[in-house]
Each structure stands twice: as C-alpha cells, then as structure tokens.
Amino acid sequence: MATLCRPRCKMAMAVLVVLWGISTSARAGLVEVQVTPNPQEVFCGADTIGTLSIENYYRNENFVRNGVNWSGAVLEAVFTEIDGYCLPGEHLANLRWIQVVTAGTNTIGPPPYLDPFNRDDGLPFYWTEPENADPTDGKNGTRFFDAPAQAVANPANDITFEAGLFCVDFATMKMTFLTGFEWGYSRDDTDADGFRDDVTLKAFTWLTAITNTMKTQIESWDASNTPPNFLGDGTPDGWKVVDDCVCHCTPEPSTLAILAGGPGLYGLVLCIRTRRRRSGQKITETSEQ
Numbered sequence: 527m528a529t530l531c532r533p534r535c536k537m538a539m540a541v542l543v544v545l546w547g548i549s550t551s552a553r554a555g556l557v558e559v560q561v562t563p564n565p566q567e568v569f570c571g572a573d574t575i576g577t578l579s580i581e582n583y584y585r586n587e588n589f590v591r592n593g594v595n596w597s598g599a600v601l602e603a604v605f606t607e608i609d610g611y612c613l614p615g616e617h618l619a620n621l622r623w624i625q626v627v628t629a630g631t632n633t634i635g636p637p638p639y640l641d642p643f644n645r646d647d648g649l650p651f652y653w654t655e656p657e658n659a660d661p662t663d664g665k666n667g668t669r670f671f672d673a674p675a676q677a678v679a680n681p682a683n684d685i686t687f688e689a690g691l692f693c694v695d696f697a698t699m700k701m702t703f704l705t706g707f708e709w710g711y712s713r714d715d716t717d718a719d720g721f722r723d724d725v726t727l728k729a730f731t732w733l734t735a736i737t738n739t740m741k742t743q744i745e746s747w748d749a750s751n752t753p754p755n756f757l758g759d760g761t762p763d764g765w766k767v768v769d770d771c772v773c774h775c776t777p778e779p780s781t782l783a784i785l786a787g788g789p790g791l792y793g794l795v796l797c798i799r800t801r802r803r804r805s806g807q808k809i810t811e812t813s814e815q
C-alpha cells in the first residue's frame with residue numbers, strides 16, 4: 527500500500543498542509559487584508575440568524591515546529607447567533623463548516639477537494655463531530671479555525687480555499703448554505719534569502735451564494751465509515767444542498783435539565799415558541815455564500 531502510493535505520498539509530504547494546533551490563536555484580532563463588511567450578516571431564508579466575524583487572517587511566517595521552520599496563514603471566523611432568533615434557553619444546534627481547497631500548486635491533493643484531504647471521518651464536514659462540539663475547536667459549529675502551513679524547505683506553493691457555514695439536517699441529509707468566504711495564500715522566497723518563508727495572503731471575498739464547486743463536492747461526497755481512510759464505495763452518500771432553511775433551535779443543556787424536572791415548564795416553552803412564530807417574529811430563510 528505504501529509502495530503503491532509512493533510518488534503521491536512523497537509529494538504529499540513535501541506539501542503537507544496542516545491543521546495547526548487549535549488553541550494557536552496567539553495573535554487574536556489580527557486581520558491583515560481588507561474584510562468588508564466585518565462582521566457579515568448571516569441569513570437563513572428571510573431570517574437574520576446571526577453574524578459572522580473574521581477575527582484573524584494573517585501571515586504566519588517562520589514559526590518553529592518539531593525543530594523545523596514553517597510558513598503559512600491563520601484564519602479564524604466566529605459566528606454569533608442574533609438575539610431573539612432562537613428562544614431564550616435555546617441555541618442553533620446544527621451548524622457545520624465545510625471547506626474546499628479549490629485551487630493551488632503543490633497542495634496535498636489535486637484540487638478541488640474537501641478539507642481535510644486525508645479523511646478523518648466519513649462526513650464531508652471540516653470538523654469531526656467531536657471537534658465540532660468541542661468548546662476549543664468548533665464550538666458547536668460557531669467557530670472556524672485553520673492554520674495551513676508548510677516547511678520553508680518545501681517547494682513554493684499556493685492554495686485557495688472556500689469555507690462555508692451550513693445548517694445540516696442529518697435525518698434527511700439536507701444542508702443549507704448560510705455564508706462563506708474565499709481565502710488563501712502563497713508561499714515563496716520573495717526576499718531571496720534562500721528560504722521559501724515569505725507569505726502573501728490572498729484577498730478575502732465573502733461568498734453570498736454557494737459556488738458550483740462547493741455544491742458539487744458536497745453532493746458527490748462518497749465515503750465509508752471505515753477508518754483509516756473512509757474511502758468511498760463508488761456511490762455518492764446523498765448529501766443535498768437545499769435553499770429551504772434547515773436551521774433549528776434546541777434547548778441549551780441547562781434548559782434540558784430544568785425541563786427534565788417539570789413537564790409544566792416544557793409546555794410553557796412550546797407555548798412561547800408557537801406564539802412567537804405566529805406573530806412573525808421568526809421569519810424564514812435565505813442561503814448564501
């Protein structure tokens with residue numbers, strides 16, 4: 527197996543794109559390119575459901591890892607649910623991130639592909655389910671963080687990403703695109719000091735609708751539940767991108783504990799939800815990226 531994929535493995539090693547330590551937002555609040563607007567409003571159908579803020583987008587040059595110098599970029603985006611979209615005691619429960627590597631040179635795989643190229647589960651999402659739920663990683667889908675980089679001794683490279691925030695209905699395998707953006711960087715020896723450590727960030731572009739590239743990657747996603755590679759069985763798994771909003775609100779864990787103690791309270795919550803929906807305070811959906 528290792529011998530069969532030798533040439534590709536060699537290239538992959540040379541151009542390794544890493545998901546860097548998630549707690550590495552060492553320079554929080556640094557955005558080195560123009561991001562307008564920031565934050566961006568997020569809609570699902572006609573509902574404004576929150577905002578997405580680009581908290582970090584910067585060059586990450588010459589950091590040392592395992593005794594080797596690396597260069598790359600850092601991007602962090604944070605979704606904040608708007609007050610009043612979900613009822614008090616509830617939160618948006620089914621947010622997921624998807625990232626596509628859309629173009630580049632010396633990337634770990636041939637673009638376009640869903641990130642991570644080396645699959646860590648059978649789902650098309652950027653975070654694994656445990657990562658998505660982790661308060662230090664995906665924060666229930668409200669946080670996207672990536673810090674791709676390569677050793678400065680590697681060949682020059684260039685990479686373009688599209689990241690998208692979705693609501694996902696696992697029962698029907700439908701997902702709604704909420705918002706997204708394009709970003710990326712190139713790494714070369716622009717100062718001619720002999721090290722390919724000089725990073726140039728790509729422009730940041732909001733995506734107000736899902737691109738065909740991302741949609742195709744999602745709808746053709748073919749995986750198995752078999753580790754370590756989760757390779758497919760030749761048939762798309764059936765994920766569909768839909769315009770109808772599939773976002774839903776779920777009681778916070780603390781609220782669930784209260785509800786478990788009293789059916790009367792649960793009835794009250796249901797009653798409030800119905801009344802607010804009928805009054806039109808909750809609207810419906812749009813999709814974008």
Ligand SMILES: [Ca+2]
Nearest residue numbers: 647649650651
């Ligand atoms: Ca995945």
Ligand SMILES: [Ca+2]
Nearest residue numbers: 715719721723
């Ligand atoms: Ca250099």
Ligand SMILES: [Ca+2]
Nearest residue numbers: 748749759761
């Ligand atoms: Ca399949």
